[in-house]
Amino acid sequence: MDWIYSVILGIVEGITEFLPISSTGHLIVAGDLLRVPWDKNILSTFEVVIQGGAILAVVAYYWRDLVRQASTIGSDRGVQRMWLGIVVACIPAVILGALFGSKIKAALFTPSVVAWALIVGGVLMYVIELRPRQARTHRLEDLNLPQAILVGLAQCLALLWPGFSRSASSILGGMLTGLDRPTATQFSFYLGIPVLGGATLLDFIKHRHELGDAGLANVAIGFVVSFIVAYFAIGWLLRFVSGHDFKGFAIYRVIAGILILVLVATGVISNTLRV
Template sequence: MQADTLVGALVLGLVEGLTEFIPVSSTGHILLLGHFIGFESTGKTFEVLIQLGAILAILTVYFQRLLSIALALPHQASARRFVAGILLAFLPAAIIGVMAHGFIKAVLFESPALICTTLILGGIVLLVVDKMTLRVRHTNAMDYPLWLCLAIGCFQTLAMVPGVSRSGATIAGALLLGTDKRSAAEFSFFLAMPTMAGAFAYDLYKNRDILSLDDATVIGVGFIAAFVTAVFVVRRLLDFVSRHGFAPFAWWRIAVGLAGFAGLYLVG
């Protein structure tokens, strides 16, 4: 295994952790960056499997809250409704992810120009939504009604296209459906857990026969880097969003998309 492969895995893992929970598309970032630094992973598994680091970051930061929800399940209807809402929101992505897995990995993951386009368009949408005056009817992610959870889950399916952003799609959808910014971001955190865990398990199952020990080492480096940076982001994102909204992320998306197009034009 070459040292530059491990360095590339480290860099991409850091980017994954920094971008997974903000609405800029972590997958779009690491696929685009990987394209320009010449990073190739077996079956494009690295880009999916290192998300486990981000999942563990949420579990670490939200451990006490998750534990309290688990303990409340037998005797508290609100806890059961919240868990049901998260599972309901996860369902659309699970169905489409299984049905379109091959197309997503073989076609969409291999389209840098598409990623640049969706980064820019998603940034514009996020700017528009952030500036809209919307009626807020839901301010507590724990109390979202089931219909709202399912609708947010439908928005999440848009993120099957790399560059759209899972968190961006769910947050923008939640805002349009009447939530406030902080609870929308928090619900996106919780929804990330079954979504990314499901993607991890299914991708590992589909590629179990082609992965080697070297692949496991590269994935491990990316996983650790993603975990460390994701913990930092999860602990600070909600306060940042409450103060600044989503416009900074929208402008970042547009800048990265334009830079990506410039890079494709100059070096291919």
Template sequence: MNLTLEILKAILLGIVQGITEWLPISSTGHMILVDEFIKMQFPAEFVDLFLVVVQFGSILAVVLLYFHKLNPFSRRKSATEKANTFELWSKVLVACVPAGIIGVLFNDTIKELFFNSTVVAITLIVYGIGFILIENQKKVSVTNTLNAITYKEALLIGVFQVLALIPGTSRSGATILGGIMLGLSRTVASEFTFFVAIPVMFGASLLDIVKYSGSFTFAQVLVLLVGMVTAFLVSVVAIRALMKYIRKHDFKIFGYYRIALGVLVLLYFAFIR
């Protein structure tokens, strides 16, 4: 095994993860597809672990960019602001409940049944159409601040997040789409999606590490670290770019991208592979 080559593959996968985790185009779906072509030379169980744990780097990017907004103990916040931050976290946790329960109970079954190119292609197309249809409705936003999100809305967004357990759906895509349908502005829906990702992705990474039956080698640890650091750096750029973009634009471009990619994937695996 060429360790240098595997590190380069980890960097490439980290870049893909960092970009696609926060854009509503499915990070897991892209990671599965990229791995189809570059094929990391590690046991399949470790590759599956890598594709999940590399997301931890993306989580750290959210923590860095929104540390003040997420920190309920900041000395720069008033008592009211601290209380609002605690309330925001409680809503984030409520939103995590549905996917947390389904993920723990059916994680292995979902991976066995749905982690394949056909499912990824179909979900890319279906949710791409969904984004275009929702944006064409020009629904008026009634929730324009994070504090205005209700516990009911948080729970319903969590239900939408369950859909993202199927690869190709996009966790951010499902929750942003759900948020917009519930009347959240694009900015609020996106930021709440970022925050909900913290416990969800941390839990998924920790669960896979605990369940990993192999013993980590030096090469595996190095590749994991390289992938996570790359995902972290790229995520910082991707999040900033997305938030700047949606101030003036809608999500339809991502819908068109998803449809085009889904069709290409179906054609590739049907006629070329």
């Protein structure tokens, strides 16, 4: 019956990876509530690997744009500026992850820490949405380096505080630097390709021997389900942000964080480290 766990976790990953609500928090709760009978290290590696399905969904969703950009990057200054911005925005996360990633996981990867990240991030998101601002960047091709650097630094908040959400931190960082909501969301998607793709690949290389205990078929199922669900989640979010703000997500985050704290306090889920 392990394949059922793979399907459910794949659905959770696919829905939550790019929505600003923390895939980490939802996977922790889902894994504990399902009582997945895998070792915690195996489960953590499984979750990182099926994250690759969500990343592949971004590539599939934007493949026409990616092909066009690859064919014009030598002459199109806008495409050059966009990808330079993506590379620059990746640097802080890569450095921070390499230096402190394992230490942060070992010290902070607990449900209660994730719950507070959801709550604080939700409050911050709501406050940012209340703040009047004038977006000045409406296309990724118009992104400038200072904006990219600030988004990259904002993204590090998700590494420093598990459960804050990489997508939330990068989207909010983009909005604060002058990107409109759809452009900030799209930039978060593109930024996830190298950042999350690299993390997935490294984790797979380091812990691939552990995945056999979960069953390679189960890993494949989780990966495929994550890909399919994430593909539709990306399209839905892009349509949503074209006419709505993130206040609803902010409220959801606070409610989800409080619920996790209640589940921990009542012993329904354990507050032990996940790694």
